[in-house]
Amino acid sequence: MAVCLITHAQSYTISGYISDADNGESLIGATILEKGTARGTITNTFGFYSLTLPAGEVTLQVSFVGYQIQTETIQLNKDIKLNFDLPSGETLEEVVITAEEQIEQSPQMSTIDVPIEQIKALPVLMGESDILKTLQLLPGIQSGSEGTSGVYVRGGGPDQNLILLDGVPVYNVSHLFGFFSVFNPDAINRVNVVKGGFPARYGGRLSSVIDISMKEGNNQKFSGEGSIGLISSKLTLEGPIGKQKKTSFIVSGRRTYIDLLTRPIIRASSDGTDTGGYYFYDLNGKINHRFSDNDRLYLSFYNGYDKGFGKSKYDYDNGSQQVVSKESFGLGWGNTIGAIRWNHVYNPKLFSNLTGTFSHYKFRIFSEYKDVISYPDNTEEVYEELIEYFSGVNDFALKLDYDYLPVPEHSIKFGISGTHHQFNPGIFGYDTNTEGEQDTVINSTQTTAGEFYAYAEDDYSISSKFRANFGAHYSGFLVNSKYYHSLQPRISLRYLISDDLSIKASYATMAQYIHLLTNSSIGLPTDLWVPATDRVRPQTSWQAAIGAAKTIKGYEFSIEGYYKEMNNLIEYQEGASFFNLGTDWQDKVTSGEGTSYGAEFLIQKKTGKLSGWIGYTLSWTNRTFAELNFGKTYPYKYDRRHDLSIVGTYQFSKKFSLSSTWVYGTGNAMTLPKFTYPDERTSGFYYSDITYYGERNDFRMAAYHRLDIGLTWTKPKKNGTRSWSTGAYNVYNRKNPFYIEDGYDNQGNKHFYQYSLFPIIPYVKYSFKF
Numbered sequence: 001m002a003v004c005l006i007t008h009a010q011s012y013t014i015s016g017y018i019s020d021a022d023n024g025e026s027l028i029g030a031t032i033l034e035k036g037t038a039r040g041t042i043t044n045t046f047g048f049y050s051l052t053l054p055a056g057e058v059t060l061q062v063s064f065v066g067y068q069i070q071t072e073t074i075q076l077n078k079d080i081k082l083n084f085d086l087p088s089g090e091t092l093e094e095v096v097i098t099a100e101e102q103i104e105q106s107p108q109m110s111t112i113d114v115p116i117e118q119i120k121a122l123p124v125l126m127g128e129s130d131i132l133k134t135l136q137l138l139p140g141i142q143s144g145s146e147g148t149s150g151v152y153v154r155g156g157g158p159d160q161n162l163i164l165l166d167g168v169p170v171y172n173v174s175h176l177f178g179f180f181s182v183f184n185p186d187a188i189n190r191v192n193v194v195k196g197g198f199p200a201r202y203g204g205r206l207s208s209v210i211d212i213s214m215k216e217g218n219n220q221k222f223s224g225e226g227s228i229g230l231i232s233s234k235l236t237l238e239g240p241i242g243k244q245k246k247t248s249f250i251v252s253g254r255r256t257y258i259d260l261l262t263r264p265i266i267r268a269s270s271d272g273t274d275t276g277g278y279y280f281y282d283l284n285g286k287i288n289h290r291f292s293d294n295d296r297l298y299l300s301f302y303n304g305y306d307k308g309f310g311k312s313k314y315d316y317d318n319g320s321q322q323v324v325s326k327e328s329f330g331l332g333w334g335n336t337i338g339a340i341r342w343n344h345v346y347n348p349k350l351f352s353n354l355t356g357t358f359s360h361y362k363f364r365i366f367s368e369y370k371d372v373i374s375y376p377d378n379t380e381e382v383y384e385e386l387i388e389y390f391s392g393v394n395d396f397a398l399k400l401d402y403d404y405l406p407v408p409e410h411s412i413k414f415g416i417s418g419t420h421h422q423f424n425p426g427i428f429g430y431d432t433n434t435e436g437e438q439d440t441v442i443n444s445t446q447t448t449a450g451e452f453y454a455y456a457e458d459d460y461s462i463s464s465k466f467r468a469n470f471g472a473h474y475s476g477f478l479v480n481s482k483y484y485h486s487l488q489p490r491i492s493l494r495y496l497i498s499d500d501l502s503i504k505a506s507y508a509t510m511a512q513y514i515h516l517l518t519n520s521s522i523g524l525p526t527d528l529w530v531p532a533t534d535r536v537r538p539q540t541s542w543q544a545a546i547g548a549a550k551t552i553k554g555y556e557f558s559i560e561g562y563y564k565e566m567n568n569l570i571e572y573q574e575g576a577s578f579f580n581l582g583t584d585w586q587d588k589v590t591s592g593e594g595t596s597y598g599a600e601f602l603i604q605k606k607t608g609k610l611s612g613w614i615g616y617t618l619s620w621t622n623r624t625f626a627e628l629n630f631g632k633t634y635p636y637k638y639d640r641r642h643d644l645s646i647v648g649t650y651q652f653s654k655k656f657s658l659s660s661t662w663v664y665g666t667g668n669a670m671t672l673p674k675f676t677y678p679d680e681r682t683s684g685f686y687y688s689d690i691t692y693y694g695e696r697n698d699f700r701m702a703a704y705h706r707l708d709i710g711l712t713w714t715k716p717k718k719n720g721t722r723s724w725s726t727g728a729y730n731v732y733n734r735k736n737p738f739y740i741e742d743g744y745d746n747q748g749n750k751h752f753y754q755y756s757l758f759p760i761i762p763y764v765k766y767s768f769k770f
Contacts, residue, residue, distance in 0.1 A: 010054055010055045011052050011053060011054050011055065011407075012052070012053065012055055012076050012077065012078055012079050012080070013050060013051065013052045013053075013079045013080075013348035013349055013405075014050075014051050014052075014053065014058075014060070014074075014076065014079075014080045014081075014082050014348075015048070015049060015050040015051070015079075015080075015081055015082070015345070015348040015349075016048070016049065016081050016082045016083040016084070016293075017043075017046075017047045017048055017049075017083050017084075018030040018032065018043050018047050018049060018062060018064070018083070018084045018085075018086065019047055019083070019084070019085050019086070020067075020085070020086060020088070021085035021086055021087045021088070022087070022088055022218075022220065023218040023219070023220055023221075023223070023238075024085075024216070024218060024219035024220055024245075024248065025189060025215060025216055025218075026043070026046055026047025026189075026216060027043060027047055027064045027067070027086060028043060028044070028045050028046075028047060028189070028190045028192075028213060029042050029043060029064070029113065029190075029192075030042060030043045030047070030049075030062065030063065030064040030084075030086070031062070031063050031064065032049050032051060032060055032061070032062045032084075033060070033061045033062075033063075034051075034053055034058055034059065034060060034061075035059040035060065035061045035071065036059070038464050039051070039053060039408045040408075041405065041408070041411065044351065044403055045211075045213065046296070046343055046351075046353065048343070048345070048351050048403070050348055050349055050351070050403075050405040051405075051408060052349070052405065052406070052407055052408055053076060053408070054076075055076050055077055056075075056076060057073065057074075057075055057076070058073070058074055058075075058076045059071060059072070059073045060072050060073075060074070060082075062084045062086065063086075064086055065115065065606050065607060066088065066089050066115065066117070066606075066607065067086040067087065067088060067089050068086065068087050068088070068089050070084055070086055070087075072084075079348045081293055081348070089607075105494075105496075105502070106494065107459065107467045107468055107469045107492045107493060107494035107504065108194075108197060108199070108469060108492055109196065109197045109492060109494075109504040109505075109506050109545060109547050109549075109558075109560060110140070110194060110195040110196035110197050110506065110545055110547075110560060110562070111192065111193065111194050111195070111197075112138055112192075112193045112195075112602075113190070113191070113192050113193075114131075114134060114135065114138070114191045114193070115606065116185055116188055116189065116190070116191065118134070118606075118611065118612075118649065119131055119134045119185055119191070120185050120186075121649045121657065121659050121710075121712065122134060122137075122647065122649070122659050122661055122708075122710065123659055123660065123661065123708040123709055123710030123727040123728070123729065123763075124708065124710075124729065125179065125729045125758065125761065125763075126229065126230050126231050126729075126761065126763055127229045127230060127725060127727070127763035127764065127765040128180055128229060128231070128232060129185045130149060130180055130181050130183075130185075131181055131183045131185060131188065131191055131212065132149040132150075132151055132173060132181040132183065132210075133149055133181070135151055135191070135193060135210065136149075136151060137613075137615065137645040137647050137661060137663065138193070138602070138613075138615050138645070139600035139601060139602050139615035139616060139617045139643070139645075140153060140154050140195050140560075140562075140598075140600045140617055140619075141153050141193070141195070141208075142617070142638060142640055142643050142665065144158070144178075144638055144668075145178075145668070145738060145739075145757075146704065146736055146738055146757050146758060148174070148177075148178035148179060149173065149174050149175075149178055149179065149180060149181040150173075150174065150178055151208070151210070152638045153195050153207040153208035154195055154196065154207055154208075154543070154562060154564055154596050154598075154619070155207075155564060155566075155594060155595070155596025155619065155621035155636060155638075155639070156206055156207025156208070156564075156566070156596070157207070157516065157518075157569075158516065158518075159205075159512075159514070159515060159516030159529075160205050160206040160207035160208070160512065160539070160566075161205055161207055161208045161209075161210055162202065162203075162204055162205035162208065162209045162210070163210045163212070164209070164210065164211050164212060165183070165212050165214065165300075165302055165337060166212075166213060166214050166286075166298075166300040166339050166341075167339055167341070167355055167357060167399075168300070168302075168337040168338070168339050168357040168358070168359050168397075169204075169359050169395065170182065170302075170335055170337065170359065171335060171359065171361035171393050171529060172333060172334075172335055172361050172363075175280040175282075175304070175306055176256075176278075176280060176306065180280075182282055182302075182304045182335060183212060183282075184234060184236075184252055184254045184282050184284060186225055186226075186227075186234055186236040186252050186254075187214055187215060187236060187250065187252035187284035188212055188213070188214060188215065189213045189214060189215045189216070190211075190212070190213040191210070191211075191212050191213075192209075192210075192211045192212075193208060193209070193210050193211075194208060194209040194211070195207070195208050196506060196508065196543050196545045196560075196562055196564075197469075197490070197492040197504075197506025197507075197508055197543075197545060198490055198508045198510065199413075199457055199469060199471065199490065199492075200413075200455040200456060200457035200471030200472055200473045200488075200490045201401065201413055201415065201455050201457060201471075201473075202473075203453050203455070203473045203475055203488065203510065203511070204451070204453070204475070204511075204512060204513070204514075205510065205512050206510045206512050206539055206540075206541040206566055207541075214250070214284060214286050214300055215238065215250050215286065216248060216250065216286060216288050216298070217238040217239065217240075217248035217249045217250035217286060217287070217288065218238045218239050218240070218248060218250075219239075219240045219245050219246075219247075219248035220240065220245065221239060221240070222237075222238075222239030222240070223237075223238055223239060223720075223769070223770060224236055224237045224238065224769070224770055225767070225768065225769040225770070226767070226768055227765055227766060227767040227768070228765065228766045228767075229763070229764075229765040229766075230763055230764065230765070231256050231257065231258055232254055232255060232256040232257065233254070233255065233257070234252070234253065234254040235252070235253055236250065236251070236252035236253075237250070237251050237252075238250035238251070241287075246289060246290045246291075247287065247288070247289040247290070248287070248288055249285070249286065249287045250284070250285070250286050251283075251284070251285045251286075252282075252283070252284040252285075253281070253282065253283050253284075254281060254282045255279065255280070255281040255282075256278075256279045256280055256281070257279065258277065258278050258279055259277025259278055259279040260277070260279075262276065262277045262278070263275055263276070263277050270312075273312060273313055273314060274310070274311065274312045274313075275310070275311050276308075276309055276310035276311065277308070277309060278306075278307065278308040278309075279306075279307060280304065280305065280306040280307070281304060281305060282302070282303075282304040283301075283302070283303045283304070284301070284302050285300070285301040285302075286298065286299065286300045286301070287299045293345070294344060294345040294346075295342070295343065295344055295345075296342070296343040297340070297341070297342050297343075298339070298340070298341040298342075298343075299338075299339070299340055300337075300338065300339040300340075300341075301337070301338050301339075302335065302336070302337045302338075303334070303335070303336045303337075304334050304335055305332060305333070305334030306331075306332060306333050306334060307330065307331075307332040308330060308331050308332070309328070309329070309330040309331075310328065310329050310330070311326070311327070311328045312325075312326070312327045312328070313325070313326050313327075320375075320376070321373050321374065321375055321376075322373070322374040323371060323372070323373050323374075324371070324372045324374075325369075325370070325371050325372075326368075326369075326370045326371075327367075327368070327369050327370075328367075328368045329365075329366065329367045329368070330364075330365070330366055331363075331364065331365040331366075332363070332364055332365075333361075333362065333363040333364070334361070334362065335359070335360065335361050336358075336359075336360040337357070337358060337359045337360070338357065338358045339355060339356070339357045339358075340355070340356045340357075341353055341354065341355045341356075342354045342355075349404060349405050349406055350402065350403070350404050350405075351402070351403040351404075352400065352401065352402050352403075353400070353401045353402075354399075354400050355397075355398070355399050355400075355401070356397070356398050357395070357396075357397045357398075357399075358394075358395065358396055358397075359393070359394070359395040359397075360392070360393070360394050360395075361392055361393045361394075361529070362390065362391075362392035363390060363391050363392060364388060364389070364390040365388065365389050365390070366386065366387065366388035366389075367386075367387045367388075368384075368385070368386045368387075369383075369384070369385045369386075370382070370383070370384045370385075371383040371384075382433065383433065384431075384432060384433045385430075385431070385432045386429070386430070386431040386432070387429070387430050387431075388428075388429045388431075389426065389427070389428050389429070390424070390427055390429075391424050391425055391426045391427065391528055391529075392424045393421065393422065393423055393424070393529045394421070394422040395419055395420070395421055395422075396419070396420045397417060397418065397419040397420070398417070398418055399415060399416065399417030399418070400415055400416055400417075401413065401414075401415035402414050402415055408461070409460060409461045409462075410458055410459070410460055410461075411458070411459040412456070412457070412458045412459075413455075413456070413457050413458075413459075413471075414454075414455060414456040414457070415454070415455060416452070416453070416454045416455075417452060417453050417454075418450070418451070418452040419450070419451045419452070420448070420449075420450055421448065421449040421450070421451060421514075421531060422446055422447075422448050423446065423447040423448075423449070423529060423530060423531050424446055425447065425528050425529070425530045425585055426528050426585065447479065447480070447530075447531055447533075448479075449477060449478060449479035449480075449513070449531045450477070450478045450479075451475065451476070451477045451478075451513055452475065452476050453473060453474060453475035453476070454473075454474050455471060455472065455473040455474070456471050456472060457469060457470065457471025457472075457490065458470060458471060464496070465495060465496040465497075466493075466494070466495055466496075467493075467494045467496075468491065468492065468493050468494070469490075469491070469492040470489075470490065470491040470492070471489075471490050471491075472487060472488065472489050472490065473487075473488040473490065474486070474487050474488070475488070475511055475513075477513040477531075477532060477538065479513075479531050479532060479533055479534075480533060480534060482533065482534040484511075484513065484532060484537070484538050486509075486511035486538070486540065488508070488509040488510060488511060489507070489508075489509060490506075490507070490508045490509075491506065491507050491508075492504065492505070492506040493505045493506070500550055500551045500552065501548070501549075501550045502548065502549050502550075503546075503547070503548045504545075504546070504547050504548065504549065504560075505544075505545065505546045505547075506543075506544070506545045506546075507542070507543070507544045507545075508542070508543055509540070509541065509542045509543075510540065510541045510542075510543075511538055511539070511540050512538060512539040512540070512541075513531060513532045513538045513539075514529055514530065514531055514532070515529075515530050515531075515532070515536065515539065515570050516528070516529055516530075517530060517570070517572060517585060517589065528585065530585055533586060535586050536568075536570060536586055536589065536591065537568040537591070538568060539566065539567065539568050539569060540566070540567045540568060541564060541565060541566045541567065542564070542565055543562060543563070543564040543565075544562065544563055544564075545560050545561065545562040545563075546560070546561055547559055547560030547561065554605055554606075554607060554608060555603060555604070555605050556602070556603070556604045556605070556606075557602070557603055558600075558601075558602045558604075559599065559600070559601050559602075560599065560600045561597075561598070561599045561600075562596075562597060562598065562599075562600070563595075563596075563597040564595065564596045564597065565593070565594075565595050566593060566594040566595070566596075567593045568591055568593070569591065569592050569593060569594055569623065569625075570589045570590065570591055570592075571589065571590055571592065571623075571625060571628060572588055572589060572590075573588055573589065573590050573627060573628075574627075574628065576588035576589075590625050590626070590627040590628060591625070591626075592623060592624050592625030592626065592628070593623070593624050594621070594622060594623045594624070594636065595620075595621070595622050596619065596620065596621040596622075596636075597619065597620055598617060598618050598619025598620060599617070599618050599619075600615070600616070600617050600618075601614075601615065601616045601617075602614070602615050602616075603615075609650060609651045609652075610648065610649070610650050610651075611648070611649050611651075612646075612647040612648035612649055613645075613647050614644075614645070614646050614647075615643075615644070615645045615647075616642075616643070616644045616645075617640075617642070617643040617644075618641065618642060619639075619640065619641065619643070620639065620641070621635065621636040621638070621639040621640075622634065622635055622636060622639065623635075623636050628696065629695055629696040630695075632695060634695060634696040634697050634698070635669045635696075635697045635698075636669070636697070637668060637669055637670065637697055638668060638669075639669050639697070640665050640666045640668070641666040642664070642665065642666045643664075643665045643666070644663065644664040644665070645661065645662070645663050646661065646662045646663075647660075647661045648660055648661075654714070654716070655713060655714050655715065656711070656712070656713055656714075657711070657712045657714075658709070658710070658711055658712075659709070659710045659711075659712070659727075660707065660708060660709045660710070661707070661708045662705070662706070662707045662708075663704070663705060663706055664703065664704070664705040665703065665704045665705070666700070666703060666704075667700045667701030667702050667703050667704060667737065668700070668701050668704075668737075669697035669698075669699070669700055669701075670697060670699055670700075670701065670739075670740065671693055671694075671695075671696050671697055671698065671699065672693075672699045672740065672742070672752065673691045673692065673693055673742055674692050674693060674694045675691075675692055676689040676690065676691045676692070676742075676750065677689065677690055678690075699740075701737040701740065701754075702736075702737050702754075704736045704737070705734060705736070706729075706730050706734055706736065707730070707731040707732055708727065708728065708729050708730070708731065709727050709728055709731055710725060710726070710727030710728075711725070711726055711727060712724070712725045713725075717770075719770050720768065720769040720770035721768070721769045722766075722767070722768050722769075723766075723767045723768070724764070724765070724766055724767075725763075725764070725765045725766075725767065726762070726763065726764045726765075727762070727763060728760055728761065728762045728763070729758060729760070729761040729762075729763065730758055730759060730760050730761060731760060732760070733759050733760040735754075735756040735759075736756055736757070736758075737754050737755070737756060738755050738756055738757040739754075739755055740752055740753065740754050740755070741753055741755070
């Protein structure tokens, strides 16, 4: 015991922040090591680190992917605050920093960081860089239908992903019916994905955590970037506020101009009587202020919206009356989120973050009709009718998180959180001024619920070879006087066989108190978010995984096998949908379970002239519902046996780079009719068929594969850079199946018809930085 006291008395703590030297951005996951030893740590989500070491002369080595290594020797005889500003590695012939923390060193498995520059470099549909579409190229993560930005992780549904933007849940992550995501890469600093072995600090979803951090804003100088593409343009501005450079801001906007192109075409084709269009936009903003080395404040904001609309106007005069008729329809959906976060350093070993958040999602579709009838005696009659449907979710949350680093062997995190939910699960309204007809509102009841959680976890270096991350997450949910709760143990283990080879294992249980009801395969905004109730239980799951990781000369190799069980999943009953107005959604669903298991392989190179990865997934995903498919187990619609992605970027010089992706996947499962026969009860001008369907999802579409290529030319300017990007999506024009339906040919014979979505689509984009 005396030895322990002496050792403790002779140890001191170094703490501070690690940032980008050019713009002051916090470097999340940067590594700081005592040179010549295994003692070290990584920065948290705000760039803060704390490292306790024995007194004496200490040489520290700080590194982060894409940046130059920084080394500093200090005499450690007291607690020290020491900040590091890392210069970019762009000036080097080849950056040799390997990673934030080498993959074999971390106890965390099933976790991937994707550099933003890699995301922005890849060729994509219409030249629009997309974070979620890039994640679909990673093992264990797959898309739904072609071109869509929805993600399905290890057999889970799109509702089972906890997608966070600066710590705030985002409910609908899609623009243009799923073809683009709501995340503008120009406003993003970091993307981290967790597919399993979840740390105790995360909860509320079953399948994944996609943690996206916005940029903080350049605190050194005013700067900006933007681009002009085929369907949209973007502009980002950032810089310091005030001469002391304690405050910085960033604002970033993106808007499509599809509506500006379609409006004149529609007007011309209708002789000016019709108009219509579609557009979406995103607006990100953030301000942060450093009060002192111990206190920082962050304000984050996001608003995005999709709007489709059409209008028609007709008028005629028959002599006895003049009639002006106006018809309009529209649909729109979007998210608005906000966060305020306060960082406080109590002492070199204890860091806290207090966060208040707001998340709002809404969807509305409407049809409006108006007739104005004018008579010769100057009297008028007005007939109006409005039909609308809308749904939405509001969340208000408060949470407090702590990082406690008592000694180098322990990194402890703990915290609490509470959320107030408001659900509007599908409200239908009918409004008219017609005499004798009543206004109608169906399903107007708003459901409120309260959710809270508490957690604690410890990243414990048991020895130089054995390291563990273990903890527990406790959550509760109160809705309509019904209370659910769940204790969820989590553990991840790592054993270091050699300096560059480790084996890992993990186990995690999860609970999810909200559900998503969907009929579509592309994540339409008509999908309904609904809470667990006294009739519909929360979703739960457990997942176990085992794997190995190795680094060889800058290449990271990993292999993982996993097994996951999911309970209390819900689906619409046969023939039910959100269109079944006048009934409670709880009367239209059935409950079941699911399993998913498989193996994932990843080879990744993050630095050098050639960067990219090869990812392969072999998996099986099934569902079982007592009231569906005669109670028999069936393949999930996105059960995909083989999923392969090859992604690469080659930097020929500072001016020219070439990027390409090739993907291959087993075809999606779907249900097709087995046979049809005429319904003898119908005749004459009206007839119909009776169709017999066999088991669910017993048919496979053809395999999906596609090659994308992009070339970027960058020219340095006095005040920044200018670049042109060109390339093509689906280079060899593969007709990949989007859906299949049955129909009749000209001779009346029944056939199945396959429809494809995207042929080869070239793109060009102009980008600039200053």
